[in-house]
Amino acid sequence: MIAIDAMMVCLDLSDIDEKLVAFTRTICERLAVGKVYFVHNVKTSELSEDFRETFGDVDLSKEVEDNIADIVAEHFTGGCDHEILVSEEPNTEVIMAELVKRYKIKLTLLGKRMSDKSTGALGTKLLRILPCSVLVFPETASYKIGKVLTPIDFSDASVHALRLSKNLVDQLGLQLEILHVYRLPSQYFPLISEEKAERKAEELVKERFKDLQKRHKEIAGVPYTLVRAANKSIAERIIIHLNKGKHDLLVLGLKGHNPIPSLSLGSVPTEIYNTDINIPLWLVYSEEVIK
Structure with a gap:
């Protein structure tokens, strides 16, 4: 029997997030999943000075967490135990790898947009650095x-x-x-x-x-x-x-x-x-x- 003690779902605040959360629910319905961590990193190095001047001391992490919470509430009903983690670090790959180790993640779910919409550079970096198996879900894939x-x-x-x-x-x-x-x-x-x-x-x-x-x-x-x-x-x-x-x-x-x-x-x-x-790709360690 396949059991996943802890699973991490990487969200990027794009349209694919809703599909990832819904797909995660189907995984929880069909496999023994202990806990799901929905994660996003606000890459502070990419925040421009114009953004800081316009929005000042806005709690960006809280805003992002609330946005993810809304998606989870709508598309994860009936899912298993879960937690939302939002960080503000300059290097997304490093913080994701640290989360895998900290929470003993067995499987990471990663969304992938088509090549005409994204270079996929971050996804490739995550695949190379994450110390766990990775399930890649393309935006055109079916549940x-x-x-x-x-x-x-x-x-x-x-x-x-x-x-x-x-x-x-x-x-x-x-x-x-x-x-x-x-x-x-x-x-x-x-x-x-x-x-x-x-x-x-x-x-x-x-x-x-x-x-x-x-x-x-x-x-x-x-x-x-x-x-x-x-x-x-x-x-x-x-x-x-x-x-x-x-x-x-x-x-x-x-x-x-x-x-x-x-x-x-x-x-x-x-x-x-x-x-x-256009189908999920499970890369297994x-x-x-x-x-």
Whole structure:
């Protein structure tokens, strides 16, 4: 059973806030969530002198808190225990990471607008710095989730994401599909037959699936699909498969933080996050990786 002791919802005072709060309510209705923290940081470094001169000593945090309280009252009726946290710090990513540690947050919900409305820079920074799993909810996404896709590369991180996905679908009565995107060593063509190489590659991958199913019997009956990357990136192939299969949730395992910030998220999750997909994206860390 999936239980989330503490969950953080990042709000930015835009139109997507109402959707995030409503989606949070559906999560609380379907999963065991202990407490939800609705958070917003007033970035003091971005407040202009004109603003200060016009509004003087206005209690901006209180105004923001009241605004969030109104949204929560309207869209979170029937939700679980919750609290609103508003801060005034120069660095939003740092304060959010501190909140995750302070309140032992297990999952952060992050909204994402389409690329023609936002660069997504803050979201990318948060993904790289938050020491917890992150559920990204695009503004065009639906609350209804019936079919889940979990790509794996047979790493411990992807297997962890797969087992979480299986628990989720069993708990909520959903459908699950596993996807593996593989590449062929094209530098050896035409020394070997491309058709033969593809056949051999699929045989090897199927053997790895058999071994995985022996070690984790709970996923033995889950259907899986093998897709060759060919002239596309792995992320592009995943997105193409998403669109074909009409999935409602994408779950990806994250391997851990690299000391170099630009490498900490991984190329596949980064590319998918920066693409305008219209379903939620659950980026999963295992407890061992977070520790």
